[in-house]
Amino acid sequence: MAAEEDNEEMEETEEIEETEETEKRSIGDVVKEVASTTEGLLGVGVMDMEGVPVAVVTPPGATLNAELAAAQLAVVVRLCSLTADKLKLGDFDENLITTASKYILTKALTSDFYLAMILSKESTTLGMARLVVREHAAQVYQALPKFE
Amino acid sequence: MMADLSRFTWGKGRKKGEPEKGGEMGAGGNLNSILEEMAGQVDGLLCIAVAGSDGVAISSYVPSGSMLNAELAAAQLAAIFRISRTSADKLKAGDFEDNLLTSTEGQVLIRPLGQESYLAIVTTKDAPLGIVRLVIKSYASRVEQALGRV
Numbered sequence: 266m267a268a269e270e271d272n273e274e275m276e277e278t279e280e281i282e283e284t285e286e287t288e289k290r291s292i293g294d295v296v297k298e299v300a301s302t303t304e305g306l307l308g309v310g311v312m313d314m315e316g317v318p319v320a321v322v323t324p325p326g327a328t329l330n331a332e333l334a335a336a337q338l339a340v341v342v343r344l345c346s347l348t349a350d351k352l353k354l355g356d357f358d359e360n361l362i363t364t365a366s367k368y369i370l371t372k373a374l375t376s377d378f379y380l381a382m383i384l385s386k387e388s389t390t391l392g393m394a395r396l397v398v399r400e401h402a403a404q405v406y407q408a409l410p411k412f413e
Numbered sequence: 414m415m416a417d418l419s420r421f422t423w424g425k426g427r428k429k430g431e432p433e434k435g436g437e438m439g440a441g442g443n444l445n446s447i448l449e450e451m452a453g454q455v456d457g458l459l460c461i462a463v464a465g466s467d468g469v470a471i472s473s474y475v476p477s478g479s480m481l482n483a484e485l486a487a488a489q490l491a492a493i494f495r496i497s498r499t500s501a502d503k504l505k506a507g508d509f510e511d512n513l514l515t516s517t518e519g520q521v522l523i524r525p526l527g528q529e530s531y532l533a534i535v536t537t538k539d540a541p542l543g544i545v546r547l548v549i550k551s552y553a554s555r556v557e558q559a560l561g562r563v
Contacts, residue, residue, distance in 0.1 A: 337503050
């Protein structure tokens, strides 16, 4: 009986370790997973507010310049944040630029990082694009390195 | 001789039932009345602004009760309008159609009116986005036409 109890305890410990490992996934792995599960994706990445990409995935065939996107969209996020502040609309949450063929979404993760997603309008809808970003923002936030 | 600017109402919403100022409705008055009509269809409205890409307000409507400064909004949103257009261009995403900014307490939808001006609706966070998008889409061409006559 005692041996059985020990086995159960060991299994429980392994489960906890597995869960902790899942939580400790790298930001790169999370971004890759987001890319593989999002329909119509042309590029996804976590960027810093200085305009430098931290982890970016572009599906094969996509011609997105990640460095350019990170730099350009950092300016967008900073400006949106400033605007929300100046107009007393609370904290900036997300921004969506709709163009003839794409949805360009940016969402603030922390004061230092933002999530950017570029989606094809042909393969997704506006409602779905907004849901996808919200859903994945939490996972990406979890995987972000936390500085004390 | 001073120009008669009474047909323009800058940043102030007319209260319900209050008679319209000025007799003959000019082009600017037409623009103001369109914004007022739009305002009646959006719940949680904080401001509607038509402005140039230089950030100067052409016409605006702020409902009574909203504390938003329309001139500040026009100037600030012009910067977002320009950066959105530039971003669409640089990322080779085709023509810029609109920009939706969401914050913890509000939403801002900006739609271009040609190359040099834009129409923006600022609402509270809980305003139905679908209605806001519908209103801005359906009134954009009317506003653009009225703008052409100013």
